[in-house]
Amino acid sequence: MAGDAWIIGASMTKFGRYPDKDSIDLASEAALAAMDDAGATIHDIQILAAGSLMEASNMLGQRLQKQIGQTGIPVYNVANACATGATAVRTGIMAIKAGEADMALAVGVEQMGKMGLLGSAGQARSAPKGFEPSGRYGSVMSVEGVLGTQLMPGVFAQAGMDYASRHDGVGFEQFAKVAEKNHAHSALNPLAQYRKVFSLEEVMEAAMVAYPNTLLMCCPTGDGAASVVLCSDAKLKTLDPDVRRRAVKISASVLTSDPYVESDTAQPDVSTLTKRAAATAYEQAGVSPQDLDLVELHDCFATAELIHYENLQLCEPGGAGDFIDRRGPWRDGAIPVNVSGGLISKGHPIGATGVANLYEVATHLRGEAGDRQIEGARVGLTHVIGLGSACGVHVLERAAS
Amino acid sequence: MSEAKKRIPVVDYLVLEGDPHLVAQACTSCGALFFDRRNACARCGKVEFERKALATTGTVRSFTIVHRAAPNVPVPYVSSVIELDGGGVVKGNIVDAGSDAEKFELGMKVRLTTFACGLDEEGTEAVAFGFTPV
Ligand SMILES: [Zn+2]
Numbered sequence: 018m019a020g021d022a023w024i025i026g027a028s029m030t031k032f033g034r035y036p037d038k039d040s041i042d043l044a045s046e047a048a049l050a051a052m053d054d055a056g057a058t059i060h061d062i063q064i065l066a067a068g069s070l071m072e073a074s075n076m077l078g079q080r081l082q083k084q085i086g087q088t089g090i091p092v093y094n095v096a097n098a099c100a101t102g103a104t105a106v107r108t109g110i111m112a113i114k115a116g117e118a119d120m121a122l123a124v125g126v127e128q129m130g131k132m133g134l135l136g137s138a139g140q141a142r143s144a145p146k147g148f149e150p151s152g153r154y155g156s157v158m159s160v161e162g163v164l165g166t167q168l169m170p171g172v173f174a175q176a177g178m179d180y181a182s183r184h185d186g187v188g189f190e191q192f193a194k195v196a197e198k199n200h201a202h203s204a205l206n207p208l209a210q211y212r213k214v215f216s217l218e219e220v221m222e223a224a225m226v227a228y229p230n231t232l233l234m235c236c237p238t239g240d241g242a243a244s245v246v247l248c249s250d251a252k253l254k255t256l257d258p259d260v261r262r263r264a265v266k267i268s269a270s271v272l273t274s275d276p277y278v279e280s281d282t283a284q285p286d287v288s289t290l291t292k293r294a295a296a297t298a299y300e301q302a303g304v305s306p307q308d309l310d311l312v313e314l315h316d317c318f319a320t321a322e323l324i325h326y327e328n329l330q331l332c333e334p335g336g337a338g339d340f341i342d343r344r345g346p347w348r349d350g351a352i353p354v355n356v357s358g359g360l361i362s363k364g365h366p367i368g369a370t371g372v373a374n375l376y377e378v379a380t381h382l383r384g385e386a387g388d389r390q391i392e393g394a395r396v397g398l399t400h401v402i403g404l405g406s407a408c409g410v411h412v413l414e415r416a417a418s
Numbered sequence: 419m420s421e422a423k424k425r426i427p428v429v430d431y432l433v434l435e436g437d438p439h440l441v442a443q444a445c446t447s448c449g450a451l452f453f454d455r456r457n458a459c460a461r462c463g464k465v466e467f468e469r470k471a472l473a474t475t476g477t478v479r480s481f482t483i484v485h486r487a488a489p490n491v492p493v494p495y496v497s498s499v500i501e502l503d504g505g506g507v508v509k510g511n512i513v514d515a516g517s518d519a520e521k522f523e524l525g526m527k528v529r530l531t532t533f534a535c536g537l538d539e540e541g542t543e544a545v546a547f548g549f550t551p552v
Contacts, residue, residue, distance in 0.1 A: 148426050148538045153454035155430025162491030163428060163535045163546045165509035166484050171497050174482035179499065182479055182524035189519070225494075228483035228519050277461040280479070282442075282453055283499045283509040 022110045023253050024265040024413070026055025026246030027376040032210040032364030035128070035240045040072050043242035044126040045084045047369075051244035052122065056260050059086030062246070063118035068095040068105030068125040069368035081124065098403025099317065101125060102243065102371025103272070107409060109247045110270045119252035125373070126242035127366035165283075170227040170235055170318060172284050172404065177229065177320025180288075180327070186338035187323065189229040193220045194341045195319040196234040196361055202348055203358025205389035210239045210364030234319035236360035243372035245379070262416065265379040268302035268396075269412035275405075285406045287321065291328035294410040298398070299330070302412035306330040309352050310394035311381055313374035315402045316359040322346075326354070329400060329410075348391065356381075356389055371401040371409055382415040424542040428535055429453070432547050437474065438532045440547065442506055444470040451506050474530040475552065476502040481524070483517050500528060500549055513548040527552040 028050035030043055044067065052058060067078030073096035082092065091112075097104040102125030109121030148157035161167060181187040197217045203209040215223075215233055223231040248256070253264055273290040280286060299305060306329065314329060316322035323341060326332045331352050332340035340346065346354035357363045357377045360370060378397035380386045399411045427434050431453040433441050442451040447464035451472075458465045481498035484491075494517040501507050513533060515521060528549035536544040 144536075145538045147540050148536075148542050148544055150426075150430055155455075157426055157428055157544050158536050159488075160428060160546070161488050162484070162495065163511070164548075165497035165499075165511055166482065166487070167509075168488070170486070171482045171484050175480040175497065175499055178482060178524065179480035225483070225485040227485065227497075230482075277450070279451075279505075280499065280507040281460065282451060283507045 020250035022113045022267045026051040027379045029243035029373045029376045031208045032241035040128045047242035047244035055246035062122045064112045064121045066093045066105040066108035066123045068101040097407045100403035100407035100409045101368040103409025119249040121247040124244045125368040127368040129238040173318040174227040180324045184335040191338040192319045195322045199359040199361040203362035209358040236365040239364040241366035241369045266414045269298035271298045271410045290408040294408045295329045298410040311353045311397045314400040374399040428546040440472045443467040472506040473503040476500045511548040
């Protein structure tokens with residue numbers, strides 16, 4: 018086994034809407050900036066992992082190479098729902114740990130446009146000629162809205178309410194406070210899609226999407242890319258002192274899927290695999306949740322962030338409501354969570370998200386986060402989850418000296 | 419010959435005959451329940467299943483009130499995750515109970531009901547299941 022893998026270059030585009038660019042433009046911008054940040058060129062890179070939920074089946078990585086350098090290295094095109102970006106990074110880490118490469122480039126990108134909160138899930142319904150059972154459930158029509166909802170806002174609302182059903186002190190207001198915090202944090206982040214502060218009342222009185230999630234408690238769609246350059250222990254020793262000083266150690270890299278639980282028959286489980294990934298990551302890194310200076314977790318909806326406080330052991334069991342009530346996850350709290358603004362306000366171009374959260378944490382560990390810097394940050398954790406389900410957790414540490 | 423109106427369950431795990439109820443495929447090895455066509459058991463990996471009729475009563479484990487939905491889905495409506503008495507977890511709407519958040523309690527008791535959810539050109543009615551507070 019090789020030693021640790023390191024991040025020596027990191028970048029992200031500002032998240033937002035880029036109607037005049039395509040995925041390759043955004044991925045190129047992020048990749049070129051990450052290599053520049055690492056003091057590397059495409060000729061130093063020995064493996065490319067390219068993540069995009071919608072473009073992975075369309076040779077995204079190779080199309081990217083045709084813009085930034087066709088060097089003949091292996092390319093992995095990666096899709097894993099909202100864990101796509103983290104999976105691309107982990108692909109690079111595995112190649113380094115396996116000794117197949119000593120420098121890797123990982124890119125995550127998504128060009129979503131204004132596809133809307135519900136994506137393409139809503140299909141118009143017209144009277145069929147004759148009902149014919151089909152599919153694995155023998156359904157005779159689309160059952161979305163007929164047998165409950167399986168769309169994201171409702172699924173994550175129900176995941177949050179499931180937690181509320183088991184624990185006291187969790188309700189609409191606690192969920193809303195999560196969004197109040199992330200909107201406030203985003204005001205300090207020039208790369209965020211939105212940077213507007215909202216009061217708790219404004220969050221709660223916004224248009225309801227799927228109770229308890231109002232519009233201000235749901236992440237927007239958007240475009241963007243992020244990229245990291247990774248290298249091995251041995252390679253790092255040969256690099257420029259300035260690159261070594263800014264290097265960020267990847268102390269843990271974990272990917273899980275959802276193990277069987279009885280409630281899978283109703284909707285995918287987002288908690289068990291997150292709990293397992295976190296426990297494994299803390300063990301791999303040899304750090305405890307109390308050691309964390311900041312966390313970027315997957316707040317696709319405010320209800321999701323709240324349950325991940327417990328899943329990632331940031332609060333006592335059953336204490337997620339209390340944790341937000343006492344401002345534990347605010348940037349001046351016990352464990353700052355989503356100081357970037359999170360998916361809710363920084364934005365969520367799907368494939369980019371799991372790389373952008375590494376960029377965010379690495380930037381704090383390097384002491385280069387500007388107005389939003391968490392002073393003296395040494396250890397951070399990133400988390401993403403894709404419904405279905407896939408969970409990626411990484412623990413990052415500042416270089417020792 | 420008088421012809422009764424033709425009805426078809428919206429999914430094949432809903433049984434309309436007699437007292438309407440849900441039926442699961444139960445793994446004969448570990449007892450895990452599934453509603454879909456199976457290749458093997460997600461819990462233990464074995465391949466034998468038997469049909470098991472599930473209870474028509476249960477408790478609300480979670481819910482959401484959907485205000486923004488796919489086209490042609492009337493809003494608001496209440497989607498819920500129900501734990502059936504004696505085993506089985508299923509998603510369905512809570513019907514005939516309004517859509518006021520304060521009216522819904524986590525842990526409240528519900529009973530299975532059915533409702534018409536579509537008509538094809540041959541006049542066959544699709545029938546779905548939902549739950550009403552007991
Ligand atoms: Zn089994």
